[in-house]
Amino acid sequence: MSEDWAAIAAEVADAIRSVGSTDDGYPAAIRREVVTGGSSFNPTTTPTYTTVHCIERNERVRSADGSYVDMSRRTLTVTAEPDFEPTKSDTVAVGITEEEADETSDWRVITEVRPLSPAGTAVLYELDLSA
Numbered sequence: 001m002s003e004d005w006a007a008i009a010a011e012v013a014d015a016i017r018s019v020g021s022t023d024d025g026y027p028a029a030i031r032r033e034v035v036t037g038g039s040s041f042n043p044t045t046t047p048t049y050t051t052v053h054c055i056e057r058n059e060r061v062r063s064a065d066g067s068y069v070d071m072s073r074r075t076l077t078v079t080a081e082p083d084f085e086p087t088k089s090d091t092v093a094v095g096i097t098e099e100e101a102d103e104t105s106d107w108r109v110i111t112e113v114r115p116l117s118p119a120g121t122a123v124l125y126e127l128d129l130s131a
Helices: 005-018
Strands: 027-038 043-062 068-079 091-094 108-116 124-129
Touching: 005 043, 005 068, 005 124
Parallel strands: none
Antiparallel strands: 027 043, 027 091, 043 068, 068 124, 091 108, 108 124
């Protein structure tokens, strides 16, 4: 019997929303620049926003010998929204929804995207953010 990974992704999304700091979880808005005109040398872009829900983790980075270095890593574990896959060219603002997002929001660069995708269906994404 095969697993229904889309249903599992929905269950995981509900669980992440349930542990958030608001009634609808801990939101984050992901901004993606979409080319809407211009030329390949000078494209015109328009931002689009998508709301995901997340769990945030901050950890100190260790060197190869196991000692701590003077760096930390901020990672978001985010829900897998249908038909949306975060990329390293996107940016994210934590604590707001797509309706609240604008150019003045506190946008962070996504430096790494790691999907958890058993059987090819994304259930979660881990996003490392710039400082």
